[in-house]
Amino acid sequence: MEKERIKELLHKYRKGLCTDAEKAWVESFYDELANLPSSDLTEEMIQADLADVYQRIPALSKNKSFTLLPRIVAAAVFLLFVSIGFYFFKEKESSQPLVEVIDKSKINPNDFAPGTNKALLTLADGSQIALDNAPDQKILDKGGIKITKNEDGLITYQINPGIQEAKSNTLSTPKGGQYQVILSDGTKVWLNAASSLSYPTTFTGNERKVLLKGEAYFEVAKNEKQPFKVLTDRQELLVLGTHFNINSYEDEPEIKTTLLEGSVKVSALQTNHTILLKPGEQAALKKSGKLKVDQIDAENVIAWKSGLFQFQGSGIQEALRQMARWYDLTIEFEGDAPDIQLWGEVHRNANAIEALEILRYFDLKYKILAKGNAKKIIIIQ
Template sequence: MEKERIKELLHKYKKGLCTDAEKAWIESLYEALANPPSSDLTDEMIQADLAEVYQRIPALSKNKSFTLWPRIVAAAIFLLFVSIGFYFFKEKDPSQPLVQIVDKSKINPNDFAPGTNKALLTLADGSQIALDNAPDQKILDKGGIKITKNEDGLITYQINPGVRESKSNTLSTPKGGQYQVILSDGTKVWLNAASSLRYPTVFTGNERKVILNGEAYFEVAKNEKQPFKVVTDRQELLVLGTHFNINSYEDEPDVKTTLLEGSVKVSAFQTKQTILLKPGEQAALKRSGKLKVAQINAENAIAWKSGLFQFQGSGIQEALRQMARWYDITIEFEGAVPDIQLWGEVHRKANALEALEILSYFDLKYKILATGNTKKIIVIQ
């Protein structure tokens, strides 16, 4: 279906019927593919061009998920449009540039670099370890508790069998950081940017309880005799052994719990409402305290864990909140918030300027302000 729509557009170009925006888009795409366009396109040339495009972007022809690499912006935007089965163009006012950079001399692309594996580990005695600066391998071996770190951004707890005293530790990621931890029971947790997880070094009693702020993906080790609980400021999750994601950032309107495997019980503190989730379902806890369940593609909810921003009809505010946390930048709106919905994927290895350049093709207009330690993107109307 996508090929037919592209073919139709190429025929319009051949006949000189394209709008200025369509013509500019076609020409930028051909330029990115190092193949100059021609108004004398024949059917054979169009078929060859289609084949070249699909060969350059194989994920499109196989109808699989794709990644938007900003190295070739035109090709990336092309992929973003046609992969969802449509394309559209809007005339742009040439007198209103999409991007306004305030003081170009002060814009350093390195200031807008993507996040990395960095976190702060706070021990029970209040001492702190900056994990991005700590040497690999053993970072603590005391009282029968051993904590090790590897180069891939993972700490692991190993507890001697005789240890019964439980102490509280907290793993915190800043904006622009992420980290992983394997708890003493074998549970694996991926912590997204600007998040924290408080947990005991040893799980004692009749339950395993951790406290989350922000976003994390859990693969809980099964133990029917000791259920696992995840507590946020607005809800509690009860599991026996399962894979799930919780997004509980304070600046998000909903707390979203997405189940990939097993079953979980979600309980809202405010309304006492309780629901049981099945795989592929997402519970959204509203500010009113009401829980709503929807069937979704659960893999989209954990795209961040695989290094992707995943947009499925996402509003521009939601998308930019994700980027602000990952790139450690401030994003503000000047005037009304644009009514823009985004579809597709952008790789989190792209820097903020590259990611925003991609979003500008959805008529997102913004100013870049970088002065001293201030890194700010101002979205304008």
């Protein structure tokens, strides 16, 4: 089938306009490519095109920061991203520069470094402790409560058994920061950038309740006599002991709860709509209060915990919101955002300039504006 016909079908597939027969053909396309005999898809052909990818993306050549999905690697000679039908056969980029830097004298590559383990711990008395990559240290040892931190970005709570008074603490990460905490009951929480978790120093009564803003991954210590609850501004999550991820950023259109292990009950506060999730399912709560459930690859959702941006057909705006939080940037579009989906992964240890090289494959350019500590990326179509 000629390339233009393939490109047309891919466009229709992305828009949901394919007939059943066309949809079946598109979905089998990669499987066929992955099994092509060497006479059709030679190693030299693949390596030549992948070499071009490595040369044009510093994140690959230096830090191996960009990895194509295995299914797509097999078909790399034909296309890179299904969603827009980009072909390696297309003409090389024009000589027009990808990046236009405004006020070059103020651009420092270190300003675009990836995020690190850093957070702010607010204690019950209102005092605040800045947490960074410093060596192990004791944060608090008073009144039967001991809080310690280590250089890997982890704080732990040890509470004397006789302590019954619960005091509220809040762990907050800025843009460009992440942190981990082990609560007094043994529950482990990974906090993503621009997020906060409020929790008691010890759990009393007949439930364990925490308040989340932003995104976090939980591994809840099992205690059937004391259920664990996670509250966000629009939903309540009830668990006994399980592994799950909640994305509740205010700038996202939905609160997404993804279950990896166990079971959780998700309740919309606005409508009282309740659903029970099974492993591999994701509940999406819209601002209207409507809940829906989808089957997803849960490991992709928590890729951030393992140091990856994982894009599985992610809209470009969603992808760039993730990057903006991690790199502490403001990212805007000049005009309307293009209807583009991303497939692949980028390591979060790449700097922002390297990560944004992914835009090259969509014929998108960007401007960098830097003034003091403020950094803005403007995407140009």
